[in-house]
Amino acid sequence: MLEPGKRTLYIDALRPPSDYQLTWGIGTTYSLELETLLSVPLAFSLYECKNQKEILNNSIFALDAIRRNASKLVIFCQHGQIKVSSSDSLLYSYLEDMIVEVNPSSGGVFHPKTWLLRFKNQEGEIFYKYICLSRNITFDRSWDTILVLDGRPVEDGVPENDNLIKFVNFLPKIAVNKIEKNRLDIIKKSSIELGKIKFNPPENFDNQFNFHFLGIDNSDSFPISDEYRRLLIVSPFLNESFLNRFDNVKQKYLISIQNSLDKISDDTLKKYNKIWVLDELAEDKSEDDISRLSGLHAKLYIGENEKSVTLWNGSSNATHAGFSSQNVEALVELRGERRKVGINQFLDENSENSTINFLKEYGKTTLNEEEKKKENLEKELEKRLEEYKENLLKIGLRIKIKPESEELYKIIVYPNITNSKYYSEGIKGICYPITLQKQTNKIDIPLLWKDKIIFHKVPLLSLSSLVAFELNIKDKGISQKMEFVLNLPVDGMPERRNDKIIRAILKDSNGFIQYLRILLTENQNIFLFNHNFYNSYMGGYGHQKNKMPLPLAEELIKALSRDPDKIKNIHDLIKELSKNKEIKDDIIPEEFKEIWKNIWRVYKSQYGKRK
Missing domain, CATH: 2.60.40 (Immunoglobulin-like)
Known part of the structure; x- marks a missing residue:
């Protein structure tokens, strides 16, 4: 359970199941980095991507992923919390309509970190993901937690989704500026469909779980009881009032950061049986990705009784603002058996992958x-x-x-x-x-x-x-x-x-043909592991201006019969390029223009009424 060696990469969690495509997605975050957000569409197009930054450097790959998916996404973040990027990209323009800055009227901040993703396969089957995590949309190297719930449609209503629906409908109400109609439609459709989507908990947890969203109305109550035998709190930020709420709990454990703990009085800290911070020496022991992680950003609460355990994962820090409805926060409450998911499993000293191996006991430091x-x-x-x-x-x-x-x-x-x-x-x-x-x-x-x-x-x-x-x-x-x-x-x-941006990225007919190949391929992953794919595919075409390689013509004909949506995607690209009067004629090979007339004529006659 929550073993450091089983860390989930942020982008991995967003990926759809095999043969499913993104229909729409709603993300929430306190802060965001533009470069990180730019990599999100890659999760829905390049399923086996191992190095997002490497793919982003190939602007044609990134252009394809963003053109396919950017209009399907809406991201809500705290007003004024978009970070200044260290790099520049022509593709940032595709993020502008996606980002909605918000500001809660409560006087607190917008702090939830969630994703609600809807996918669909060619058979029309629907698949949902609800992701609740402690990580913002950033490339931070800190320790975080992530919870992924898979959901599918059911015939009967699902009342346990009421809080989730309320949260989705709440988001546009706190927007600082006007939201594009397409994004409002995503909110509306999601809130309607969620009433009959059944989410399943992770392995070893009971089927019964709860969505908690603090700060969206006045009906919120403090979700964590003080009636447990044992309690573990993991949070980078703390305050006295929160830590003193659990005097009835006999055994209490706390994991936080040095600076936060130093601000808490000794009288309060004495109430906790054990207190840990991350061990910097343990983090530097080896050269793998886990060891290079630094800093604690996870928010996790585990309450334990004799046989049962309740766990809360999400965005709330162990502070008054985090649980008083002053901030807007998101948590998921899970239940399970103590022997399977209890505090001992989390802090198992006999396990190589236990979190305890990355901790050391806290010792107070003082400033002169x-x-x-x-x-x-x-x-x-x-x-x-x-x-x-x-x-x-x-x-x-x-x-x-x-x-x-x-x-x-x-x-x-x-x-x-x-x-x-x-x-x-x-x-x-x-x-x-x-x-x-x-x-x-x-x-x-x-x-x-x-x-x-x-x-x-x-x-x-x-x-x-x-x-x-x-x-x-x-x-x-x-x-x-x-x-x-x-x-x-x-x-x-x-x-x-944006038409000018596409032209700038494609540059010439070579870029146009390369992009067509991406649009037509049945397995995008081949591009990610064969850096010579372009040359091997083109067969020397790069030196042949205004000529189209024969394999591409065959693929167009094959796509027309097997996957006509690809033909529609190519039509949309040509339409965008044609709107720009500055597009030079040589960006689209003459041979392509001739065969395209016939391809498009057949498409319109067979699929013209498709939307």
């Missing part, structure tokens, strides 16, 4: 007066940056795009609400579209409080709704920096921007 002063000043500076950021988020920033000259545009960032009175001494801030170089395109943020800022001479490919912000403050030799990205509402985005 100078260190305390430095820490307090850092906190004060961070608080001032956070206050500045909160006020910036409140003014409702928007974007307007206008043509400036041939193929160049200006991006106007302006506030919906001006706040010329707001001022914070000592804070310097800049912003810039994430598609532009920071050093040569940054503009001071203070201008936004009174009017607008304008980025001039922006190429079509660099137009984006994603704007990066950087705040800096320095006092008494101590510096603090805060970076984040906002996905701003846009007026005037040229329709042909």
Whole structure:
């Protein structure tokens, strides 16, 4: 149970069963990295991908995965918690409509980490995944937990899904900006269908389990009882009020991080029989992926009686905010037998893969007066940056795009609400579209409080709704920096921007043929393990302009009879390319144009009424 050696890779958990395709998906996260989110569609297209970053570097592979799946996904994240990416990609534009920033009215934060995924096979069979985890949509190397529940349709209603349905319907209500209709349809369809989807628990757990979503209404109650004989708490963040709730529990165990534990009083810590932190030496023992993990981010609670166990897995930290409905949080409550899934199984000292092998007993550390002063000043500076950021988020920033000259545009960032009175001494801030170089395109943020800022001479490919912000403050030799990205509402985005991006990625007829081969293949995995597939397939075609290799013509004819949806996908690609008047004729080989006319004519006559 939860053995470190059985870690599940984030992307692996998203993959569909064999022969199933993604219909739609809803993700929730506190924070997200754009590069990580860019890799998510790969899970639904390249099933045996071993190195997401390597595949992302091949922009044609990534383009295919994102074009197939981006419109099927909607991701909700806390307003102002998109991270500034260390890398740039033309494909970030496909993420803009996918990302919905939200802000709970409770005054807390949006903190759930979940996925609800719907898949369908060619026989029309439906398969669901509900994933509840402690990991945000990031490439963090921290220790996390993940729970995957598989679901299938049943004839009778499933009342235990009521909380899940309520949560799904709640998400659009806290959106900061308008949500695209396609994404709202995903929410609506999911909430209707979930009423008859039966989810199954993992092995060794009872069939009865509960979905918990805190902070979505006033009916939430504290889910963890104090009537257990033993209790294990795993959480990186702690506070006194939470830890003191369980005085009736005779044996209590706690796993956390050094900094959090040092802030808890000795009187509270004495109530716990054993307290552990991650052992940094144990993490560095070998060179495998498990050893390179660092930091604790898991949130797990195990309550144990004589024969039974109740386990909660999800996003809630062991704090007042995590369980008081101040934050929006997600947990799943599982039940099982103590001998199978109890605390002893989790902390089994005789097992090589036990979590206990990566822990050491906690010992309090203290700061000297100078260190305390430095820490307090850092906190004060961070608080001032956070206050500045909160006020910036409140003014409702928007974007307007206008043509400036041939193929160049200006991006106007302006506030919906001006706040010329707001001022914070000592804070310097800049912003810039994430598609532009920071050093040569940054503009001071203070201008936004009174009017607008304008980025001039922006190429079509660099137009984006994603704007990066950087705040800096320095006092008494101590510096603090805060970076984040906002996905701003846009007026005037040229329709042909994405068409131009496709053209830029394909580059020429070689790229076009390579992309066709990806669209036509019956097994995408062959590309992932044969780096020479392009040359071996093309058979030297790369030096033959405007000619189409014979095998591709045969594959088009085969797809027409066996899998006509592939023909429709190719038609959509050609349609997108044709909308862009700048597309050079030589990107599509003349021989392809001739055979395509016949292929498309047959398709329309046989499948023209298909949607």
